[in-house]
Amino acid sequence: MAGVRFKNVTKRYGKVLAVNGFSLDIADKEFLVLVGPSGSGKSTALRLLAGLEEINEGNIYIGDRLINNVPAKDRGIAMVFQSYALYPHMTVFQNMAFGLSLRKTPKDEIKTRVEKAADILDITELLKRKPRQLSGGQRQRVALGRAIVRKPDVFLLDEPLSNLDAKLRVQTRAGLSKLHQRLGTTFVYVTHDQVEAMTMATRIAVMDQGIIQQVGKPQELYNRPDNAFVAGFIGSPAMNFFEASVTNGPQGMKLDMDTFSVPVPKDRLSALNPFLKKKITFGMRPEHIHNREFLPPGCEADGDCITASPVKAKVEVTELMGNEIFLHLVAGDKSFLARVDPRTSAKPGQDIEVVFNMDNMHAFDPETGQAIHTQKEKGQGEGKEKVEKSIDLPS
Amino acid sequence: MMARKLEPLLSPADGFLPRLRKILSRWPLHVILIVTALLWMTPSIGLLISSFRPATDIASSGWWTAFQTPFEFTLDNYSDVLSQNRMGQSFLNSLIITIPGTVVPIMVAAFAAYAFAWMRFPGRNALFIFVVALLVVPVQMTLIPVLRLLTDLNMAGTFPAIWLAHTGYGLPFAIFLLRNFFGALPKELMESARLDGASNMRIFFRLVLPLSVPAIASLAIFQFLWVWNDLLVAMIYLQNPELAPMTLTINNLVSSFGTEWQLLTAAAFISMALPLVVFFALQRYFVEGILAGSVKG
Amino acid sequence: MPAFLFVTVFLIYPVIDTLRISFFNRNSTEFIGLDNYEYVFTNSTAQSALLNNVLWLVLFTVLAVGLGLLFAVLSGRVRYEAMAKAAVFIPMAISFVAAAVIWRFMYAYAPEGFTQIGLINAAGTGVGLEPIAWLVEHPLPYTDVTLPGPLHTNNFALVAVGVWMWTGFAMVILSAGLKGISTDILEAARVDGAGEWQIFRRIILPVLSPTIAVVATTLVIQALKKFDMVWVMTAGNFETDVVATLMFKQMFNFSDFGRAAALAVVLLAAILPIMLISIRRFRAQEET
Numbered sequence: 001m002a003g004v005r006f007k008n009v010t011k012r013y014g015k016v017l018a019v020n021g022f023s024l025d026i027a028d029k030e031f032l033v034l035v036g037p038s039g040s041g042k043s044t045a046l047r048l049l050a051g052l053e054e055i056n057e058g059n060i061y062i063g064d065r066l067i068n069n070v071p072a073k074d075r076g077i078a079m080v081f082q083s084y085a086l087y088p089h090m091t092v093f094q095n096m097a098f099g100l101s102l103r104k105t106p107k108d109e110i111k112t113r114v115e116k117a118a119d120i121l122d123i124t125e126l127l128k129r130k131p132r133q134l135s136g137g138q139r140q141r142v143a144l145g146r147a148i149v150r151k152p153d154v155f156l157l158d159e160p161l162s163n164l165d166a167k168l169r170v171q172t173r174a175g176l177s178k179l180h181q182r183l184g185t186t187f188v189y190v191t192h193d194q195v196e197a198m199t200m201a202t203r204i205a206v207m208d209q210g211i212i213q214q215v216g217k218p219q220e221l222y223n224r225p226d227n228a229f230v231a232g233f234i235g236s237p238a239m240n241f242f243e244a245s246v247t248n249g250p251q252g253m254k255l256d257m258d259t260f261s262v263p264v265p266k267d268r269l270s271a272l273n274p275f276l277k278k279k280i281t282f283g284m285r286p287e288h289i290h291n292r293e294f295l296p297p298g299c300e301a302d303g304d305c306i307t308a309s310p311v312k313a314k315v316e317v318t319e320l321m322g323n324e325i326f327l328h329l330v331a332g333d334k335s336f337l338a339r340v341d342p343r344t345s346a347k348p349g350q351d352i353e354v355v356f357n358m359d360n361m362h363a364f365d366p367e368t369g370q371a372i373h374t375q376k377e378k379g380q381g382e383g384k385e386k387v388e389k390s391i392d393l394p395s
Numbered sequence: 396m397m398a399r400k401l402e403p404l405l406s407p408a409d410g411f412l413p414r415l416r417k418i419l420s421r422w423p424l425h426v427i428l429i430v431t432a433l434l435w436m437t438p439s440i441g442l443l444i445s446s447f448r449p450a451t452d453i454a455s456s457g458w459w460t461a462f463q464t465p466f467e468f469t470l471d472n473y474s475d476v477l478s479q480n481r482m483g484q485s486f487l488n489s490l491i492i493t494i495p496g497t498v499v500p501i502m503v504a505a506f507a508a509y510a511f512a513w514m515r516f517p518g519r520n521a522l523f524i525f526v527v528a529l530l531v532v533p534v535q536m537t538l539i540p541v542l543r544l545l546t547d548l549n550m551a552g553t554f555p556a557i558w559l560a561h562t563g564y565g566l567p568f569a570i571f572l573l574r575n576f577f578g579a580l581p582k583e584l585m586e587s588a589r590l591d592g593a594s595n596m597r598i599f600f601r602l603v604l605p606l607s608v609p610a611i612a613s614l615a616i617f618q619f620l621w622v623w624n625d626l627l628v629a630m631i632y633l634q635n636p637e638l639a640p641m642t643l644t645i646n647n648l649v650s651s652f653g654t655e656w657q658l659l660t661a662a663a664f665i666s667m668a669l670p671l672v673v674f675f676a677l678q679r680y681f682v683e684g685i686l687a688g689s690v691k692g
Numbered sequence: 693m694p695a696f697l698f699v700t701v702f703l704i705y706p707v708i709d710t711l712r713i714s715f716f717n718r719n720s721t722e723f724i725g726l727d728n729y730e731y732v733f734t735n736s737t738a739q740s741a742l743l744n745n746v747l748w749l750v751l752f753t754v755l756a757v758g759l760g761l762l763f764a765v766l767s768g769r770v771r772y773e774a775m776a777k778a779a780v781f782i783p784m785a786i787s788f789v790a791a792a793v794i795w796r797f798m799y800a801y802a803p804e805g806f807t808q809i810g811l812i813n814a815a816g817t818g819v820g821l822e823p824i825a826w827l828v829e830h831p832l833p834y835t836d837v838t839l840p841g842p843l844h845t846n847n848f849a850l851v852a853v854g855v856w857m858w859t860g861f862a863m864v865i866l867s868a869g870l871k872g873i874s875t876d877i878l879e880a881a882r883v884d885g886a887g888e889w890q891i892f893r894r895i896i897l898p899v900l901s902p903t904i905a906v907v908a909t910t911l912v913i914q915a916l917k918k919f920d921m922v923w924v925m926t927a928g929n930f931e932t933d934v935v936a937t938l939m940f941k942q943m944f945n946f947s948d949f950g951r952a953a954a955l956a957v958v959l960l961a962a963i964l965p966i967m968l969i970s971i972r973r974f975r976a977q978e979e980t
Binding site for chain 2: 707776783785790917919943
């Protein structure tokens with residue numbers, strides 16, 4: 001059982017920086033998800049931890065052991081590959097037993113451990129089959145089983161769900177969370193799918209261009225993204241972004257987007273003051289843009305939601321999801337997405353009025369992409385940092 | 396705090412000692428590889444050097460002494476070989492035999508392979524397996540009957556006879572390789588072409604052939620090397636020395652002038668030159684082609 | 693289909709005709725039953741040729757596949773892979789005839805006291821050993837021991853040339869097969885705790901076994917059909933005859949078509965089981 005610590009780790013391929021000054025503490029028993037678009041360096045970071053790639057600079061520790069020069073097999077890790085990487089010439093049992101037999105584990109113990117893992121994963125009846133006789137989901141479980149029997153200190157998973165169909169993926173997500181609780185082992189999980197990250201992680205690290213953009217609990221990343229990249233990456237459908245100028249009018253400060261404008265809520269005034277008469281990037285999640293006919297509970301009572309002057313927009317496309325409906329809207333030359341109550345009567349081509357719930361607005365510096373936080377949010381952010389630093393890795 | 400506990404352990408990630416250890420541990424690998432590669436090249440290099448040495452030197456000292464003073468290199472061997480010993484004519488003969496002997500079987504095989512891969516006719520698989528089975532018939536076994544047949548047809552000792560012979564012998568392998576390659580082409584491609592109204596001929600020429608360049612190129616190398624390097628077939632079907640290819644002429648040199656090394660070395664090198672050029676020119680396709688064709692999975 | 697016409701004329705018809713001829717006398721005028729086969733299995737020259745072929749079959753195949761595999765695995769781990777492979781592959785592009793010239797040069801022999809122009813003997817005498825007529829001599833080099841049957845020095849010398857030429861072939865195909873093994877599997881094994889040797893023994897070798905079988909089959913067939921090289925190097929003299937060269941001699945030097953045909957039939961019979969195995973494997977491959 002151990003935590004993991006990356007300290008200023010850098011990996012270059014020729015001139016390309018795949019992982020750049022990567023520092024991250026992962027506590028024992030955490031389910032940490034590294035998420036980012038393809039080419040963001042998340043898989044490379046995992047492979048550095050696994051010992052499949054060599055570090056150019058920096059240090060990696062598992063527990064309090066420096067493992068930069070420890071070969072993969074002695075790192076006390078097990079890994080599940082995206083392709084599962086099952087040995088095609090071995091049966092399921094042999095696949096799972098391989099790592100143990102290499103370590104000269106006694107035969108009886110191998111048998112007990114494999115059977116126990118097979119029981120956990122419900123693949124007992126498959127033990128005698130070869131990988132090619134298994135379905136995708138079964139292979140995935142065998143790959144997990146192969147990792148479980150090794151009783152590793154740290155579990156590494158590289159996009160293990162990406163080859164499954166949608167339904168199986170949802171099931172397996174829950175299965176993995178359960179497995180994590182049951183094993184009580186540190187999980188480091190790489191994916192490009194933010195839904196997987198949000199649903200399974202105890203903490204998420206968002207990566208882009210080899211750099212960690214933000215680390216935090218799923219809800220923190222969703223509510224308080226540190227920059228425009230994280231804001232756009234976390235949440236589905238993705239956040240709407242608008243170029244807006246901050247202006248002062250008779251009704252107070254507002255965000256002007258040429259064809260329409262929205263008022264700035266009171267608690268944001270001081271934070272946005274330095275940007276007066278300048279441009280900012282204004283972000284609004286689709287679920288915080290409401291159809292005026294069906295305001296959600298809470299919004300009706302809230303003054304800001306109503307006073308946020310309604311925006312006239314034309315419906316281009318509607319996508320019914322069952323319990324909600326996505327409206328692709330256009331206001332002037334701005335197109336954006338709203339996620340509204342399915343009872344709406346909006347039809348393509350129709351003009352409707354939508355309300356921006358400004359309590360949930362996001363603002364970013366258009367040059368740096370950094371979030372423009374209020375004093376209160378900053379305080380929370382710092383508090384969060386402190387909490388993280390005080391997580392002590394038991395040795 | 397974790398951090399404090401770790402500080403003393405910090406050391407540069409790629410220190411000098413670990414790196415040195417890594418280089419040293421790979422040392423035997425490099426030695427084995429380089430020594431083997433050199434060993435493998437030695438005979439050919441020896442031949443190349445010898446072919447530029449005067450006759451007296453070749454007979455009196457080893458080729459590895461050639462770089463001691465006095466330097467004595469000459470092109471005489473090449474001019475002698477090309478002018479005196481019908482070698483020039485043989486080189487031409489080799490070309491005359493090899494080019495149709497490569498092109499014809501590949502064309503025929505490509506048609507047949509297309510039929511086996513994409514057309515439906517009764518007994519298709521059985522027939523294909525039968526053709527593959529013929530891969531293992533020893534050429535020697537066919538010599539007598541075919542020679543008799545050719546003699547009956549008055550074709551023995553002519554170029555067409557040897558073209559036909561190489562076509563016959565080359566076909567099973569060519570069909571086998573191309574059929575596997577064609578079969579691996581995406582089915583949807585053929586189907587969409589057919590929906591677009593393309594005929595079999597059109598699909599074959601416009602779709603299958605261009606997509607199969609790697610396989611065809613690697614097959615062409617094989618067939619070219621076989622035909623160019625063949626001795627047996629030429630020896631039997633072309634008794635006329637006027638028509639003899641390089642291999643046959645060199646072989647006669649070996650038996651009649653067993654000690655005239657200088658001519659042998661130059662002649663051998665001339666006969667190697669073209670295959671080497673072809674090989675290096677098409678090398679890129681080579682691995683791709685056989686990989687796709689004969690080593691599935 | 694023109695393809696079938698060719699195949700019939702050059703392969704199918706000859707097989708049947710050869711079979712027929714093998715039961716007739718030297719000019720195919722009189723039926724003599726199994727006399728020709730009796731010759732093949734009792735005549736000492738024919739026996740020696742058969743044994744030589746067995747030596748070729750075993751030694752040539754094992755060495756070429758083994759070295760090819762070794763080289764494919766090793767060269768995949770260095771940056772100068774392409775160059776190292778080209779060095780080993782070049783002999784493939786050389787004709788047997790040219791190769792024979794090259795190797796006669798390597799094996800060249802002069803009596804003791806004269807300058808050795810063959811590299812091997814020069815190296816040997818350089819360290820004080822007596823020169824050896826590699827292509828002629830029978831006893832084990834540098835000893836007085838004479839090994840029986842096909843285990844003569846000159847046969848080994850010929851097999852060495854064969855291995856020199858065909859290792860490149862084995863290497864290219866095996867290394868293509870190696871590249872086809874997903875790196876994930878190798879990495880998984882590494883994480884599982886396998887060392888380099890264990891990865892080779894327990895992962896690479898079994899996964900590669902179909903490819904190794906393809907290469908071995910091809911080389912076995914090559915070994916059985918071996919003709920050109922022996923013919924040019926020694927013309928089958930000094931008991932280096934293999935079945936193919938003996939057949940050729942029977943046909944053209946002694947004009948005994950019956951015996952030649954019988955030899956050919958024996959060769960085919962030897963190849964037949966291999967043929968059946970490859971067909972079965974081919975079928976299995978089609979099904980998956």
